[in-house]
Amino acid sequence: MRVKKRLRHRKAVQFYSTYFGFREPYKVLVNGTFVHHLLVHQLLPADDTLRELLSASRSTPLFTSKCVYTELRRLGKSHAEDFDAETASYEHDKVVSAVDCILSLVGDKNPEHYFVATQDSDLWEKLREVPGVPVIYGLKNSLFIEQPSVQQRKFAQLDEEKRIHMEKSEFKKLLKVSSEGKATGDGNAPGVTEKSKFKRNRAKGPSSDGETKRNSVRKRKRSGKDSNQAETSS
Numbered sequence: 001m002r003v004k005k006r007l008r009h010r011k012a013v014q015f016y017s018t019y020f021g022f023r024e025p026y027k028v029l030v031n032g033t034f035v036h037h038l039l040v041h042q043l044l045p046a047d048d049t050l051r052e053l054l055s056a057s058r059s060t061p062l063f064t065s066k067c068v069y070t071e072l073r074r075l076g077k078s079h080a081e082d083f084d085a086e087t088a089s090y091e092h093d094k095v096v097s098a099v100d101c102i103l104s105l106v107g108d109k110n111p112e113h114y115f116v117a118t119q120d121s122d123l124w125e126k127l128r129e130v131p132g133v134p135v136i137y138g139l140k141n142s143l144f145i146e147q148p149s150v151q152q153r154k155f156a157q158l159d160e161e162k163r164i165h166m167e168k169s170e171f172k173k174l175l176k177v178s179s180e181g182k183a184t185g186d187g188n189a190p191g192v193t194e195k196s197k198f199k200r201n202r203a204k205g206p207s208s209d210g211e212t213k214r215n216s217v218r219k220r221k222r223s224g225k226d227s228n229q230a231e232t233s234s
């Protein structure tokens, strides 16, 4: 099981390397809820934990922002002191909510190639509207990389030229078309959003039926055309 999980994570990382140009050293942008999770479950030192998750050969620098530190201090003073990360290079003047701050750092195209690590489901939802943003989250003692969505796979299959010039609004249209279309391919009943799927899994934990089912569906799917394409084009 453990090997399978590692393989799934490798494939996700490979997907973002192939289609969105992610390269080592990978950058992980963390928010307060994720730091809280790391500290509560003692998944430290954080850069080692993330390096293992991403199967990275080099150490994985963590990034955060002033706004996130402000949020951390609100969660508990010791959190901010215990946690050490670089501050992202671009930062706006005013302190905004951590969610808005992370969204502004990611922008329309995630040019810095951040993996975003957060436990915040509202933020997950918003990050799905940006094409190349892998999301990392924790369930108890384990960390996970969210598998690329059907929409992200579709986006990745477009010509490179088209991808580079696609605006966020067009990507949103693509999201809409995909979710209105027939079966999405990952076992979602029509009308069941990604968000509610996430919530369900979170509530049950990683070893629940929901998670197992999802995995087997994904596995089946990936053994088909998608994985061949990913391999030949990488």
Ligand SMILES: [Zn+2]
Binding pocket: 065, 066, 067, 068, 091, 092, 094, 095, 096, 101, 102
């Ligand atoms: Zn900020």
